[in-house]
Amino acid sequence: MRPFLPLLLLATSALSNPLAPHHQKRVSGTSIVNLGNNTGTPSHLASGILYGIPDTPGQIPGFLYEDMGFNYARAGGAQVAAPGRGWIWGVAEYTNRFASALSNYKTARTYDANFIFLIHDLWGADGTQNSTAPYPGDDGDWSSWDAYLTRWISDMKANDATDGLSIDIWNEPDLTYFWNAPQAQYFQMWGRTYHRLRTELPSVKLIGPAFAGQPDASNNWWTGFLSFVASNASVPDEWVWHMEGGGGDMEGAYGALFNLLETYSLPNHPINIDEYGIYDEQVPAGSAWWISQLERVNAIGLRGNWLSGTQLHDFLASLLSKPNATTSSYSATAGGYFPNGDYQVYKYYNLNMTGYRVGSSPSTDLKLDTYATVGSDTVKVLTGVRITTGTWQVEIDDLSAVGLATSGTLNIHTWSFPATGGHFGEVDGPTDLGWYEHTYSGNSVTFPIYQTDTSTAYAFEFLRG
Ligand SMILES: *[C@@H]1O[C@H](CO)[C@@H](O)[C@H](O)[C@H]1NC(C)=O
Ligand SMILES: *[C@@H]1O[C@H](CO)[C@@H](O)[C@H](O)[C@H]1NC(C)=O
Ligand SMILES: *[C@@H]1O[C@H](CO)[C@@H](O)[C@H](O)[C@H]1NC(C)=O
Ligand SMILES: *[C@@H]1O[C@H](CO)[C@@H](O)[C@H](O)[C@H]1NC(C)=O
Ligand SMILES: *[C@@H]1O[C@H](CO)[C@@H](O)[C@H](O)[C@H]1NC(C)=O
Numbered sequence: 001m002r003p004f005l006p007l008l009l010l011a012t013s014a015l016s017n018p019l020a021p022h023h024q025k026r027v028s029g030t031s032i033v034n035l036g037n038n039t040g041t042p043s044h045l046a047s048g049i050l051y052g053i054p055d056t057p058g059q060i061p062g063f064l065y066e067d068m069g070f071n072y073a074r075a076g077g078a079q080v081a082a083p084g085r086g087w088i089w090g091v092a093e094y095t096n097r098f099a100s101a102l103s104n105y106k107t108a109r110t111y112d113a114n115f116i117f118l119i120h121d122l123w124g125a126d127g128t129q130n131s132t133a134p135y136p137g138d139d140g141d142w143s144s145w146d147a148y149l150t151r152w153i154s155d156m157k158a159n160d161a162t163d164g165l166s167i168d169i170w171n172e173p174d175l176t177y178f179w180n181a182p183q184a185q186y187f188q189m190w191g192r193t194y195h196r197l198r199t200e201l202p203s204v205k206l207i208g209p210a211f212a213g214q215p216d217a218s219n220n221w222w223t224g225f226l227s228f229v230a231s232n233a234s235v236p237d238e239w240v241w242h243m244e245g246g247g248g249d250m251e252g253a254y255g256a257l258f259n260l261l262e263t264y265s266l267p268n269h270p271i272n273i274d275e276y277g278i279y280d281e282q283v284p285a286g287s288a289w290w291i292s293q294l295e296r297v298n299a300i301g302l303r304g305n306w307l308s309g310t311q312l313h314d315f316l317a318s319l320l321s322k323p324n325a326t327t328s329s330y331s332a333t334a335g336g337y338f339p340n341g342d343y344q345v346y347k348y349y350n351l352n353m354t355g356y357r358v359g360s361s362p363s364t365d366l367k368l369d370t371y372a373t374v375g376s377d378t379v380k381v382l383t384g385v386r387i388t389t390g391t392w393q394v395e396i397d398d399l400s401a402v403g404l405a406t407s408g409t410l411n412i413h414t415w416s417f418p419a420t421g422g423h424f425g426e427v428d429g430p431t432d433l434g435w436y437e438h439t440y441s442g443n444s445v446t447f448p449i450y451q452t453d454t455s456t457a458y459a460f461e462f463l464r465g
Contacts, residue, residue, distance in 0.1 A: 075118060
């Protein structure tokens with residue numbers, strides 16, 4: 001890693017930078033982009049959502065799905081209006097939940113998005129179940145679970161709903177909120193269910209374990225699960241977990257997984273973080289940070305969803321709003337949708353960040369991260385803090401790799417992505433902060449990020465040589 005820039009250059013940039021306050025601040029760290037490190041074609045891996053799709057087809061206009069690059073959905077009828085509490089309340093309540101999930105599946109497929117079916121939700125373990133609700137295999141009795149799978153497999157086939165389909169065998173069994181039964185019973189459920197689904201739905205991806213906890217050699221859910229699937233020949237097609245604790249980072253979590261896979265002689269299958277980001281992180285800065293983190297390790301990412309009831313089935317996981325969204329006049333079926341500030345980050349990520357990706361590293365304190373692409377004309381760097389304030393730097397190395405001189409001046413076009421109005425506010429695009437000239441040498445340019453609020457993300461663009 002390069003040393004920090006001399007204060008002189010920092011001060012010079014500060015004068016020309018609209019983000020700058022009028023006094024010098026201590027630099028907490030530097031996120032570095034390496035333009036010479038081509039990491040492949042972008043496919044906006046982080047553009048998935050957990051729930052967020054209305055059960056009425058077409059309620060959200062198509063362009064709002066398309067512009068954000070919607071490519072992954074995950075649902076299973078949770079929290080639909082009663083009577084729809086799932087299989088454990090009888091077939092009629094199963095049917096209502098299934099109808100919601102099937103509708104969401106069809107919406108996803110309209111946009112060529114993949115769909116992860118949450119069979120634990122359809123069963124009824126969506127977190128609203130009571131403390132005596134049954135779990136598969138209670139007291140060694142699998143009859144209800146077996147009958148449930150028979151019904152569900154039949155319904156999926158009858159509706160021709162297997163293209164683009166993955167199944168999360170159980171969501172967050174490491175939380176009693178979703179699995180209030182012994183751990184050993186969960187492993188048995190996994191093995192039993194995996195082999196049956198593989199046989200009866202051979203084209204469908206079976207993924208998991210969807211733990212709330214990230215991979216960790218001292219977590220007995222992880223060690224127990226990996227040991228079980230290795231001995232049971234029920235290895236998931238993707239390694240899934242959630243990043244919703246407000247801490248951790250993707251390189252650390254992936255590194256821990258990688259070591260565990262070596263320990264248990266398991267294959268390095270793709271990663272799917274099918275819930276990422278806490279609610280506070282679902283603002284432009286937090287989303288830019290998560291996009292950078294997920295892209296670095298080539299992980300598929302789906303935004304977590306912190307809304308409940310009918311709002312869980314609305315707003316594309318807190319990327320949209322509509323009139324009366326936050327009042328008692330909220331209507332689950334009303335239209336009039338508009339994007340929020342966070343949406344604009346995903347739109348830019350999808351529509352503008354084209355060409356090829358280049359490698360980057362976060363600041364060593366893991367607070368600032370960047371995602372960058374090199375297009376046919378323009379280099380684009382998206383950056384965000386993990387919802388904090390302070391001063392960091394972005395360093396862009398190997399400028400000659402995009403045909404620029406190794407020293408000179410670089411005109412950088414800056415955009416801000418504000419979170420005006422919060423999760424339910426309307427923001428129709430980023431704010432153009434204009435062009436600023438930066439002097440550089442040594443084939444590298446560095447400029448400060450004066451982060452005076454916790455939510456604004458920034459994009460920097462410059463022409464190739
Ligand atoms: C708890 O939920 C189960 C279904 O999951 C139901 O059969 C049972 O009656 C419920 N118990 C109470 C006290 O509501
Ligand atoms: C995997 O585990 C399940 C549940 O215990 C069991 O029914 C199945 O026979 C096991 N399969 C293999 C290949 O070990
Ligand atoms: C918002 O709710 C108010 C009060 O119920 C209603 O009068 C108004 O028409 C609603 N606005 C829209 C755009 O639906
Ligand atoms: C993104 O691309 C569109 C279409 O080319 C363009 O109109 C828009 O200005 C770009 N946005 C930014 C922030 O560069
Ligand atoms: C290129 O970037 C990727 C992703 O950030 C990183 O894993 C890799 O080590 C980098 N390679 C080089 C040569 O810097």
